[in-house]
Amino acid sequence: MPTLKRNLFPTFNSILSLGLQQYVKDWNQQTQVVTFTNGSEIIFMAESFDTDKELNRFRGLEINGAGIDEINEIQEKTFYKVIERAGSWTGGGKVPIRIIGTCNPSHSWVKEIFYDKWRDNKLPEGWCYVPALITDNPYIEPEYLESLIKNMPPYEYEVFVKGNWDLKLEGVLYSRDELKYFELKDFKEDAIEAVMGYIDVADQGDDSLCHVVGKIFKGKIFITDVIFSTQSIDTTAPLCVSLIEKTKATYTRVESNNQGGGFIRELRRNVSPEKVLPVTNSANKHTRILLEYGFIKQYFYFRNDYDKGSDYDKFMRELLSYMKDGSSKHDDAPDGVSGLSKMIQSFLPHLFNGL
DSSP: OHIIOOOOOIHHHHIIIIIIIIEEEEEEETTEEEETTTTTTEEOOOTTTTTTTTOOOGGGOOOOOOETTTTSSOOOHHHHHHHBBTTOTTTTSOOOOOEEEEOOOOOOOIIIIIIIHHHHTOOTTTOOOOOOOOOOOOTTHHHHHHHHHHHHHHHHIIIIITTSSSSSSSSSSOOOOGEEEEEEOOOTTTTTTTTEEEEEEESTTOOOEEEEEEETTTTTTEEEEEEEEOOHHHHHHHHHHHHHHHHSSSSSEEEEETTHHHHHHHHHHHOOOGEEEEEEEOOOOOHHHHHHHHHHHHHHHEESSSOOOSSSHHHHHHTTOTTSOOSSOOOOHHHHHHHHHHHHHHHHHHGGTTT
């Protein structure tokens, strides 16, 4: 409640001063209930989860909807409790039920159930995510926007001004602003040396197969194509075959650990067997990823023109959220690109030595 009084009440008072004050009948400072002349009410409540972990204060609450400020700071169970109570008040007749939450980008349950599903076009019916950037406000002075660019740390500018939910402020191995980018419309294959592919086959049910293709020049590696999918081998194997043929890959390495052996046999039935090479990785996966970081940062170029929800988009999101300490739940994207990095250095060292 002290936070509500400090942050939210000044805003609410400014709204009342715009002409709504005439409709307020009473504002009870003990219960923090605002009653309007038509009998409607606004109830200001703090979550107070530390002292009410069973959410007893919500029991019997009759409301039509809710506005949750800084929704990322409440518990996920509180959010579902609000859904449970919304619509329980019938005194106003047939009133539309609305639950609205606001927050800055964060890595929490809010990202998982709102932003990630919006990015993948999987939001449930009746749910909506509305991006609202500072640049959408036509009344912001240009000088203020320029001051943000000049004075904010790059990480914070990317998150809080550009609205990037995928970038963590600390601890990520690959930060977005440190990598190099290109667009396919500007890509030219003149002087190309080779095309290499690497496939990290999915080990478990929620892992992703990661097939990355790099087109290689002297001192530059362009990641032009990616397959990033949790689908079964019956679906992913034909996709990988098509990508090998489309890109005319010189060689494609496939991790033979776990499910890799069967996947290699499937590929060799459809493309020249000598172009599909097995590799067994015995070293710790996180260690392998860390060892290739410097080479990838220096020589790899990633697309910045991919579509939202595409395989390339999912691949980049996982790559850019991989933590330095190896605590990330999934590592298929960084493992795939690291495998390609090691492969290229093994096959084509002369293109990068001395650069």
